[in-house]
Amino acid sequence: MTFKANWEKADKQYFLSAEIIEEMVRRAYTPKKLSSWSVIAGGCANLNIKINFEGNKLPSILRVYLRDKKSAYHEQKLGTLLKGTIALPETNYIGDYKGYRFAITSFIPxxxxxxxxxxxxxxxxxxxxxxxxxxxxxxxxxxxxxxxxxxxxxxxxxxxxxxxxxxx
Structure with missing residues (x-):
């Protein structure tokens, strides 16, 4: 099968400090305590971080939009439109911090x-x-x-x- 292996990969790799990640999550979920997080490799244009909260069995995703900030709202609208039609993560929060647009969504394994x-x-x-x-x-x-x-x-x-x- 022919497939473009590096399709739309970001030109540079991004690193967010633990402080930035924790503050993004805190803005969305002030009372919840973040227990762990890990970057999910392989993203094309965005940075996806799997986040776990104390007392929650299911993780969430912190999605940081590196290329097109409007994509967060487009994804949220499409998710609303297609809800019940196909399995899609639900967008729970969209915000901005330190010049980054981010969303917190449900995790689908x-x-x-x-x-x-x-x-x-x-x-x-x-x-x-x-x-x-x-x-x-x-x-x-x-x-x-x-x-x-x-x-x-x-x-x-x-x-x-x-x-x-x-x-x-």
Whole structure:
């Protein structure tokens, strides 16, 4: 399989101090105590950090937008539009600190498709790509306007699709 291994990798590597990471998390979750964090390798344009809180079984993701700060809000809107259609992390908080835009999202365990395709392990690629196609088909049934404004499903049972409208 031909696949561009270094697709859209950031030109330089970024390092955030523990103080910056901890302050970003504190701004979103003042009463919660951060117990550990680790950078998730392999991001293209953003820095993803898996964060764990004392007393929580499930981790969260601190996502730092290094290239396009508006992407945080685009991802949040798309996640809202596609909620219930496909499994996506939920954006819980978006903020700015020290010139960085960041979001805290839910964590979904698994392996990124990119990593799967680049691995040398044997998988049933036909089955996996069929499932990916199914997810893309579900996304395609959700018409999305340029402005990403969601019209909720009405009460007469038309809840199969997300319908869009342009704000006035």
């Amino acid at each position: 698994g392996i990124p498709l990119r990593d799967l395709l680049l691995s040398h392990e044997t998988y049933d690629m036909d089955s996996i790509l069929f499932k990916v196609g199914g997810l893309l088909a579900k996304i395609a049934t959700c018409p999305i306007s340029k402005d990403l404004v969601r019209i909720p499903a009405n009460s007469n049972g038309n809840s199969g699709f997300i319908r869009m409208a342009v704000p006035v």
